[in-house]
Amino acid sequence: MFFRIIPKREIPELVRGLASQFHVIGPVAKDGSFVYAPLSAPAELRLDYDTTLLPAKEWFFPSSETLMRFTVADNVVIDDSVDETKRVLFGLHPCDVNSLLLMDNVFLGDNPDPYYKARRDNTLIVGVSCMPNEHCFCNAWGTDETHWGFDIFLSDIGEDYYASIRSVMGAELVDRYVAGRPITDDDTAAFQRRTAEFKAAFTNDVDTSQLPVLLDAKFDSDIWEKLGEKCLACGACSMVCPTCYCFDVHDVLEADQLTGCRVRTWDSCQFKEFAEVAHGHNFRDTRASRVKYRYYHKQWGYLSKFERVLCVGCGRCTRACKAQINPPRVVRALQTGLVD
Amino acid sequence: MTTHLSAAPIVVNPYRPSPARITSIIDLTPMEKLFEFRLIGDAAREAFDFQAGQFVELSIFGVGEAPISISSAPSKQGFIELCVRNSGDVTGALHSKKCGDIVGLRGPFGRGFPFQEMKGHDILLVAGGLGIAPLKSLINHIHDDRHDFGKVTILYGSRTPADILFRAQFDMWRHRDDFDLILSVDQPDETWDGAVGLVTKLFDTIDVDPKGTYGAICGPPVMYKYVIAEMRKKAMDADHIYVSFERRMKCGIGKCGHCGVGHQYACIDGPVFNYWEAMNLQEAI
Amino acid sequence: MAPRVVVLSLASDFGCQVQLSNMTDEILDVLGVIDLGYWQLASSGHMPTEYDVAIIEGAVTTDEHLELLRDVRQTAAVVIAMGACANTGGIPGLANLVDLDERYTVVYGSGSALKVAPGKRAPMPLDEFIHVDYHVPGCPIDTSEFLRVLSHVLLGMKDRVPNLTMCASCKLNQTVCFFDRGQLCLGLVTRAGCGARCPSLNRPCTGCRGVAPDANLESARTIIVAAGHRADALENGLRIYNTSQEVRG
Numbered sequence: 001m002f003f004r005i006i007p008k009r010e011i012p013e014l015v016r017g018l019a020s021q022f023h024v025i026g027p028v029a030k031d032g033s034f035v036y037a038p039l040s041a042p043a044e045l046r047l048d049y050d051t052t053l054l055p056a057k058e059w060f061f062p063s064s065e066t067l068m069r070f071t072v073a074d075n076v077v078i079d080d081s082v083d084e085t086k087r088v089l090f091g092l093h094p095c096d097v098n099s100l101l102l103m104d105n106v107f108l109g110d111n112p113d114p115y116y117k118a119r120r121d122n123t124l125i126v127g128v129s130c131m132p133n134e135h136c137f138c139n140a141w142g143t144d145e146t147h148w149g150f151d152i153f154l155s156d157i158g159e160d161y162y163a164s165i166r167s168v169m170g171a172e173l174v175d176r177y178v179a180g181r182p183i184t185d186d187d188t189a190a191f192q193r194r195t196a197e198f199k200a201a202f203t204n205d206v207d208t209s210q211l212p213v214l215l216d217a218k219f220d221s222d223i224w225e226k227l228g229e230k231c232l233a234c235g236a237c238s239m240v241c242p243t244c245y246c247f248d249v250h251d252v253l254e255a256d257q258l259t260g261c262r263v264r265t266w267d268s269c270q271f272k273e274f275a276e277v278a279h280g281h282n283f284r285d286t287r288a289s290r291v292k293y294r295y296y297h298k299q300w301g302y303l304s305k306f307e308r309v310l311c312v313g314c315g316r317c318t319r320a321c322k323a324q325i326n327p328p329r330v331v332r333a334l335q336t337g338l339v340d
Numbered sequence: 341m342t343t344h345l346s347a348a349p350i351v352v353n354p355y356r357p358s359p360a361r362i363t364s365i366i367d368l369t370p371m372e373k374l375f376e377f378r379l380i381g382d383a384a385r386e387a388f389d390f391q392a393g394q395f396v397e398l399s400i401f402g403v404g405e406a407p408i409s410i411s412s413a414p415s416k417q418g419f420i421e422l423c424v425r426n427s428g429d430v431t432g433a434l435h436s437k438k439c440g441d442i443v444g445l446r447g448p449f450g451r452g453f454p455f456q457e458m459k460g461h462d463i464l465l466v467a468g469g470l471g472i473a474p475l476k477s478l479i480n481h482i483h484d485d486r487h488d489f490g491k492v493t494i495l496y497g498s499r500t501p502a503d504i505l506f507r508a509q510f511d512m513w514r515h516r517d518d519f520d521l522i523l524s525v526d527q528p529d530e531t532w533d534g535a536v537g538l539v540t541k542l543f544d545t546i547d548v549d550p551k552g553t554y555g556a557i558c559g560p561p562v563m564y565k566y567v568i569a570e571m572r573k574k575a576m577d578a579d580h581i582y583v584s585f586e587r588r589m590k591c592g593i594g595k596c597g598h599c600g601v602g603h604q605y606a607c608i609d610g611p612v613f614n615y616w617e618a619m620n621l622q623e624a625i
Numbered sequence: 626m627a628p629r630v631v632v633l634s635l636a637s638d639f640g641c642q643v644q645l646s647n648m649t650d651e652i653l654d655v656l657g658v659i660d661l662g663y664w665q666l667a668s669s670g671h672m673p674t675e676y677d678v679a680i681i682e683g684a685v686t687t688d689e690h691l692e693l694l695r696d697v698r699q700t701a702a703v704v705i706a707m708g709a710c711a712n713t714g715g716i717p718g719l720a721n722l723v724d725l726d727e728r729y730t731v732v733y734g735s736g737s738a739l740k741v742a743p744g745k746r747a748p749m750p751l752d753e754f755i756h757v758d759y760h761v762p763g764c765p766i767d768t769s770e771f772l773r774v775l776s777h778v779l780l781g782m783k784d785r786v787p788n789l790t791m792c793a794s795c796k797l798n799q800t801v802c803f804f805d806r807g808q809l810c811l812g813l814v815t816r817a818g819c820g821a822r823c824p825s826l827n828r829p830c831t832g833c834r835g836v837a838p839d840a841n842l843e844s845a846r847t848i849i850v851a852a853g854h855r856a857d858a859l860e861n862g863l864r865i866y867n868t869s870q871e872v873r874g
Binding site for chain 1: 648651652655658773779788790793796797799800804805839843844845847848
């Protein structure tokens with residue numbers, strides 16, 4: 001990795017430069033919150049955002065996408081092309097950069113998903129540092145830092161960004177569009193100070209000790225019944241989660257009923273029908289069993305395959321869940337045996 | 341700002357079904373039919389290499405996809421047999437198809453029975469209801485390599501005599517001495533001269549060499565626990581008892597999440613697990 | 626052969642039929658795949674005696690409605706309940722909150738009820754009386770949902786009316802939750818399927834699609850009270866479209 005100092009005042013120039021080559025997506029304000037959206041001007045970019053309503057996965061794995069178009073009469077695929085739009089996702093926090101690495105394990109591992117892969121291959125990632133808010137707990141999983149998974153990462157050191165550059169493309173773009181300068185020892189010291197402030201600012205304390213053991217050993221604990229009583233079964237947690245990758249597929253016909261689209265949409269293990277099979281048996285009929293499965297899979301099922309938990313501590317589900325079911329609380333319940 | 345929209349066709353798309361022609365349809369019961377398919381194109385047919393216990397995604401555009409286990413034996417190449425109950429939109433649509441119609445197939449998916457490992461051993465197969473469908477593949481595969489196996493016992497329980505699948509074949513097999521086939525029904529009718537009661541009751545009538553036998557079980561979710569208990573009573577090893585699970589395999593490639601069982605996915609880690617593995621899957625049995 | 630379809634209305638404001646006429650991009654294609662035998666809003670002729678699919682809008686509010694409904698069920702292979710009135714009793718169901726005779730007197734004058742509406746009944750949705758094959762809820766219906774259901778009917782698929790609540794759709798729209806703005810929103814318990822259209826237009830959900838079978842009403846009530854709303858806010862809000870459900874329990 002190599003580094004550059006990029007003055008903050010040069011960011012609009014960088015964005016303008018990127019926009020001449022790419023579709024630039026970044027955090028913009030919406031109704032008092034923020035969303036990742038295409039930028040129509042560099043000034044719209046809000047690198048001071050706290051979090052976005054939906055995570056960055058939307059730009060690789062859209063909430064609804066056509067996998068293929070088909071004809072009904074002869075059961076034939078007439079189009080299954082992928083989206084190769086050149087994009088830059090500008091302004092991802094470390095949690096969101098890390099979340100994409102977790103999604104990659106699923107979508108780019110065995111049997112790679114061509115739709116996800118095409119978008120991933122054609123999208124540059126520019127990360128930006130942040131300060132934790134009251135819902136953040138990325139430090140619990142070590143996803144508060146990111147050392148790969150981006151082309152450029154901008155760490156705020158006051159007037160300037162301390163930019164880590166990870167890819168050839170990132171280096172070329174920085175060279176082309178910003179003046180910048182090499183780093184000095186003072187800059188690195190500022191970066192370290194800033195990192196220390198960041199680490200000290202977390203207010204959530206999540207005890208992640210031995211979660212896989214606890215999930216199995218306390219599988220029959222009544223904490224799940226208590227959480228199930230609260231759960232609205234609405235799936236909001238899955239929708240806003242940057243690491244939830246479950247999906248459903250259904251066919252939608254044109255009004256003439258001759259052709260149609262096979263469409264993939266985000267799904268949630270919290271929906272009642274999620275684990276129901278054709279003959280009517282539902283393997284997770286109760287809300288309690290579904291809440292439990294969500295945590296069991298994230299903290300153990302995924303871990304058993306990829307050696308990481310399937311959570312980056314972004315706090316979006318904490319905000320979204322009206323029933324106040326969230327990882328810090330559930331982990332606390334697992335540790336203590338009590339739902340507080 | 342500039343937008344560069346572009347699109348490209350996909351070379352390898354695991355979600356894209358391959359066209360397959362229905363070459364035979366046999367009515368088994370009012371609810372179940374046996375379909376034979378041939379993939380269209382020599383390359384597709386040759387590439388389709390499967391194990392007993394694996395499944396395919398059956399695709400009917402406009403309606404959707406459904407996971408169906410393969411009933412034909414890997415030893416018979418060139419066609420794929422699926423025993424399908426009319427129980428949902430896709431299977432319902434398939435039931436209304438006729439010979440010559442084209443549907444889509446994806447697969448084969450999942451982990452099947454460890455056929456090579458089972459060789460040289462006695463085999464005890466236990467099926468309940470539609471659970472005979474994947475076991476039929478294994479039975480036929482064993483049949484085609486019969487000299488590689490010891491004693492082969494098949495216990496097959498159905499609700500009523502009319503619900504027995506592949507009955508014509510099994511009626512013939514009842515008199516073979518290289519397969520011990522015992523059929524049982526919960527509700528007999530006046531024509532029934534076989535065993536009556538749950539399939540677990542049949543264990544009293546069979547002898548099992550505990551260390552020399554591999555078990556294979558497939559049936560309704562409620563059945564596993566009891567059949568495994570019987571096999572354990574016969575002192576069979578946990579890792580010699582294989583179960584095939586039905587779950588909602590939607591994508592078949594470990595992505596969509598619907599077939600999660602414990603910490604694994606039935607579509608890539610299963611649907612066939614040995615009992616030791618299954619014991620370690622929460623809520624599996 | 627294209628199935629013969631009839632569209633008829635019981636007690637309603639014809640709003641869902643108007644929605645059908647609003648499908649300007651699709652209506653010609655739809656007419657190409659069905660044999661439209663009768664459309665109450667648009668046809669000048671009479672309803673045929675033989676048909677395959679009946680699309681029924683409106684709640685049952687008179688004996689005459691009920692008789693018609695039972696006749697239709699006898700004739701049609703497929704019955705589709707269209708709109709809030711047909712699915713939950715909808716707005717006509719509000720009459721269940723008051724004394725029916727008294728209400729007719731207030732509106733039409735004393736002794737009027739028999740003349741104006743002979744055989745009047747407490748307003749009820751269709752499936753109080755007959756088996757309904759497909760449900761397209763909402764006030765008014767969402768035409769893209771209607772078209773999806775029509776495909777399901779033509780393909781002989783099962784009814785797939787969603788059983789889950791609205792919140793996930795709102796998340797996908799990136800709508801800021803009304804509870805986070807201090808407002809009550811019935812999306813917490815209301816049946817999904819409209820794409821959370823009202824919230825995306827900055828109006829909280831009013832529950833026109835009925836209570837979702839998978840909703841957790843008890844938890845929702847607790848959440849609503851904790852958010853500073855009245856204890857009966859949920860029940861009160863749901864009454865706009867769901868009183869018939871409440872009455873029949």
